[in-house]
Amino acid sequence: QKEVEQDPGPLSVPEGAIVSLNCTYSNSAFQYFMWYRQYSRKGPELLMYTYSSGNKEDGRFTAQVDKSSKYISLFIRDSQPSDSATYLCAMTPLQNTGFQKLVFGTGTRLLVSP
């Protein structure tokens, strides 16, 4: 079993739709939860991060973490064709040494049609 599970999609939605992207994880030591966006032939770009549980909002994006269920979500409101990309969740435990590795999901490919 992978530490982080993510549906690879593709997820196809019309422009303006609300998009929900999700990941589940098995390692209860994870404390930082990130969402990256990766366009084709580019490196991942950090969208948002959340420490521990709770919600975080940034413009059209909202990240949620439910540690009791080991489940994280990214919501995109008013989706745009420019949001078409692969969305990767990533997580890492909190370590005092500061040397951490990110554990990624496989990524969900999102297609927003005009």
Next chain:
Amino acid sequence: DAGVTQSPTHLIKTRGQQVTLRCSPKSGHDTVSWYQQALGQGPQFIFQYYEEEERQRGNFPDRFSGHQFPNYSSELNVNALLLGDSALYLCASGPRRNMNTEAFFGQGTRLTVV
């Protein structure tokens, strides 16, 4: 600011050969991590360098080695290449204290082993 720069962008190698990939971190960053991203998969952590030493390593064989120079730039070396080493190799740089939330990824080097 040029961000994280990786070279070369693409290369093709023959099975059994050796390859060296290079990474220049974003200005002000002192920590470099390397990831391998196979097609359709999320990035997998290879190792992380800080103060010219390998600080943490993922589940990769000894054929994968690295180096960090005094100017914080880094190299990834892979010996005895296998077909399965074909992937996008990503370099991420950040400040050690906030590598989780302030890491920037380069665009990657796409390695094809034939």
